[in-house]
Amino acid sequence: MRRLVFLVTLTLLAACSTTLEDMAPTSSMSTISATSGKAPRFGDSKPHEWRTITPWRYPVHGTDVSKYQTSVDWDQARKAGISFAFIKATEGGDRLDSSFHEHWRNAKSAGVPRGAYHFYYFCRPATEQAHWFIRNVPKDASSLPPVLDMEWNPLSPSCKLRPPPETVRKEMSIFLKTIENHYGKKPIIYTSIDFFDDNNLSTFHGYPYWLRSVAGHPSERYGSHPFTFWQYSGTGIVPGIKGNADVNAFNGSQAAWRDWLRQNTR
Numbered sequence: 622m623r624r625l626v627f628l629v630t631l632t633l634l635a636a637c638s639t640t641l642e643d644m645a646p647t648s649s650m651s652t653i654s655a656t657s658g659k660a661p662r663f664g665d666s667k668p669h670e671w672r673t674i675t676p677w678r679y680p681v682h683g684t685d686v687s688k689y690q691t692s693v694d695w696d697q698a699r700k701a702g703i704s705f706a707f708i709k710a711t712e713g714g715d716r717l718d719s720s721f722h723e724h725w726r727n728a729k730s731a732g733v734p735r736g737a738y739h740f741y742y743f744c745r746p747a748t749e750q751a752h753w754f755i756r757n758v759p760k761d762a763s764s765l766p767p768v769l770d771m772e773w774n775p776l777s778p779s780c781k782l783r784p785p786p787e788t789v790r791k792e793m794s795i796f797l798k799t800i801e802n803h804y805g806k807k808p809i810i811y812t813s814i815d816f817f818d819d820n821n822l823s824t825f826h827g828y829p830y831w832l833r834s835v836a837g838h839p840s841e842r843y844g845s846h847p848f849t850f851w852q853y854s855g856t857g858i859v860p861g862i863k864g865n866a867d868v869n870a871f872n873g874s875q876a877a878w879r880d881w882l883r884q885n886t887r
Contacts, residue, residue, distance in 0.1 A: 632741050658664070661702025663868050664858035674838040676853040678763060679870035681878040683707070685738070685852070688720040695731030697861030704878070705871070706735040707768055707811075707831075710758045713742030713780075714749040717757050734882060736765025737795075738811060744780035745791040751799035763886050765804040768831065769796055771820075772813045786820040806885060810848065814842050822846075831869070848872055849881075 630862035645848050676682070681706035686693060697705075706728050709718040721737070726823045728735040732750050742750065758767065771793060773783065784792070796807050811831040812822060823846050826847040834842045850869050857868035 636679055638770075650848035662760070663702070663866075665852075666858060666865055667856040669836055669854070671838075673841065676851070676868075676870050677805045679851070679872065681705075681871035681873070682874050683850075683870065683871070684857075684859055684862065684871050685709070685867045686720075686724055686862070688718050690724075690864070690866065691720065693724060693727065694861035695728050698859055699731050699733050699861075701860040703733060703861075705765060705869075706733050707738050707765070707869075708735055709770075710737035710739060711750075711754045712740040714734050714745040714753045716742075721757070722882050725759075725802060733884060734763075734765055736768060736809075738768035738770050739772045740774075740778075741792075741796070741799075742774075742780060743782040745783055748799060751796045755803050756798060760804060764807050765887050766805055767828075768809045768811050769793065769800075771822075772811075772816045772833075776827050783819075789820045790822075790825050793825065811850075811852075817843060817846075 660677050661682050662677055663682070681704050682702055684698065684703055685707040687709035695703075698706075706722060706724070708724045708728065709719055710725075711722045725735065725737065726808075737754075738752045739750065754767070773790075774782065793810070797810075800808055807828060809829045809831050810822075810825075811833070813833045817823070817832070823844070829849040830847065831852065832839045832843055832848045833852040835852070835854055836842075839846070839848050849872055851872060852867055852869045854868045855865065857866045859866040859868065869880070873881065
């Protein structure tokens with residue numbers, strides 16, 4: 622009997638150890654700083670139960686922000702494991718995010734590599750939108766490459782256009798080439814699963830992708846399409862950011878991240 626109790630106890634301890642290692646972080650779990658050598662594990666107000674490849678296999682994580690994330694404490698976020706940030710700058714041909722300059726300035730002051738993104742608006746020509754972005758986003762060699770955010774916006778009060786895929790890809794090409802010529806860096810494409818599928822973006826090559834997939838690894842949602850960044854949560858809990866935060870992972874090791882930074886921030 623004593624031997625049976627001993628064996629049962631060992632089994633329970635092993636099970637608990639495995640569960641704690643593999644479980645998705647909840648709102649009560651603290652993050653692990655990147656300085657510890659481990660991947661940061663941020664809490665989540667609506668945690669997803671990852672069944673296959675989890676975000677925690679990737680050591681480099683970051684966030685993206687807009688006016689909805691006010692007064693970010695970038696020092697605290699960096700110490701918690703935020704290694705990069707993408708900041709909303711513009712939308713369409715006449716909208717500037719009201720917190721862009723604050724986030725842009727303060728993230729850099731805290732030593733967080735940051736880049737700017739543009740939310741595409743289907744009621745304005747691509748050239749007009751690209752020049753609006755250029756007008757508002759400084760040309761800074763130390764910044765990350767610019768990002769084109771391509772997704773449907775059914776809640777827009779003024780523009781609900783959904784052009785055919787051929788038109789979407791043509792407009793994307795115009796925008797991307799225009800800002801690449803100005804900033805001298807290959808832009809990144811951010812997109813969602815439905816937009817990717819609706820517009821056959823699996824055939825749109827030549828640019829790095831930042832893929833949104835909050836309920837499964839990108840390989841489950843986008844097939845074999847390559848990606849550089851993965852947005853795995855829109856309800857993350859990041860120290861220094863009030864409320865829900867978008868959280869992203871870089872698709873590579875810490876060494877690969879350092880190499881990517883050297884190549885893209887000069």
